[in-house]
Amino acid sequence: MLMPDDLYLFGRIVATNAAGPMGKGIVVYVFRARSATLAPPPRAELVPDRLLLPPQFVNRYPWSQGYFATVEHRPLLPGEVLPVHCFHEVIRDRYVDENRAPMPGPVEPVGRFLLNSVRTLDDAVSEALGIPLAP
Template sequence: MKTPPTNLVVLKKTRRQPEPGDIFAFQLEQMPGRYFFGRVVATDAKIGNFRDFEAVLFYLYRPSSPSKTEIPPLAPTDLLVPPILTNRLPWTRGFFEVVRSGPNTAADLLPQHCFRDVRGWFFDEYGNRLPEAVEPVSASGVAGIGAIDDDISKALGLPLKEDASSD
């Protein structure tokens, strides 16, 4: 599968699977002197009726640093975008580089994750229906690298990368 053009920079490819509690760095080509960070929340999230597929639930944070080893405080109240569900490709393709590992604490996490499906119903990350929306609300479904890049770019006011191969 071809990787779409992105503003994300390849940092370090790995075969290591993401684990809950991993803190990872990512960088954008328009901001070469800044690293942004994310946190792996869960690696066993369920999406819709796909009970055999386990998605990675992760956060992306607004604070940045000039060094990927100088990790700023990362709070669930300072997310760049709502929580995202994805596969393992952002790590294996090197867009997300794990820079610290350790368990998540309750203070690291939102008290409730909420995803809206195409019907407008709300679910947690394990497919349990919620009676109402709990902010921040995310779209239900697996986000690929292109969609993740678009979310980050929009949140930071950067132009979206266009796929010139279809011209």
């Protein structure tokens, strides 16, 4: 759950044990589904072809500071997770999966292999929605 303006955005945790850019990380999806309430959207709105952003790495900070809130626990079903997560590791200019295993090339959607701060995630969401960036 994010709220870049007056509407909530919804996401899902798809991996909690990824060998991310700064050690163990969480891979999240941020979807296009929006609502004025925290009522969870239907499952059909929380599938990979409804992503607002490519998969993102975060840590527990967004939850601990109230930027994210857990509104429901749903087991992941077949078709609700991409077959492969692909990230661009800029420093080495290569593509890797969520465990930093090299990939032969990009597999869309391609995320950035970095641990997002609340600010970098906010900027990415704002850009995707056409909302001005925070100062």
